[in-house]
Amino acid sequence: MIKIPKITMKRTVSNWPEYKHIKLPYNIFVGKNVLEKVSYITKEHENKLVVTGARTSKIAGSKVARILKCDKTISKGTPLDEAERIAREVKKEEIELLVGVGGGSILDITKLAAFKANVDYISVPTNCANDGMASHVVSIKNGGKTALRANPPIGVIADTNIIRKSPYQFTSSGFGDAIAKFSAVKDWKLGHVVKGEYFGDYASSLATMIAKITLKSSLEISRRTEKGVNILLEALISSGAAMGIAGSSRPASGSEHKFSHALDMIAERPAMHGHQCGVGTIVMTYLHGEDWEGIKNALEIARCPVTAKQLRIDRDTVIDAMIKAKEIRPERYTILEHLKIDRPTAINALETTGII
């Protein structure tokens, strides 16, 4: 059993930003056959370009380009290069709006390209694998993962007819990313109490609610009923809103995300983002002294990995990732820094929670 140091409350006033500029998507459609709504939410923009992938073009990208009567570009290079290429095209062709149609990577390329070219964009996700679809945060693979700040989309079209047909692993990954808000908020509170960091009650309450509703809906989501997929999509879109209100990814990303980013850097074959975050949430919730078994149970109901073996990552790499996680965004104070996690503590926590 790990002895968790007592957290003492600071009596001083914590840092509060001088001002906030809260940007949120203002047109969101979630449900059956909402793809056609793309023309409604883009009607104020003249010159548009659809950004899609080779596979997602067949699923929805071509159809969206047809509905909007505009060109599409198939993105297939590395994300940073692709964002640069598309941003150049936007300027040259005087494009006013980008429409990203695809999975997380395509949506991130669109988000970054729109930011670089200073134009608006909308997200049309073809799966629900993570909470990037409505957020201002770009997660780009660059020898591990780098989080960059951009703008949120002005609209989101999440068509459940398309999303429900994607492989189930995308849904379970989204489930893990939503559940991760449990430990992310605990870490944020810790940063507030110990370091005097700004802590937003609205953003943190929203993030906690996202995790609670997702947990309560485990069975419905695992069955991928219309209601279940809607609940998960609302959770992932709300997570983008929580980040928008906080002005950072703090309510959505804590020690469990650092653990996932560390795995992305050192594992030969990293697992899906939300699956790694889900396993991270189990062990980080244990370190926080909270109900990790309830979280593990919900992840099992949703058919998410709960062990290193199920992530298909070996024991030593998972232990190394727990230790390396502290080096990722060291300014973001979490339970990992608080407990100064070393090898014996990491092994103990991973063994106690049954991850290794």
Ligand SMILES: [Zn+2]
């Ligand atoms: Zn995430």
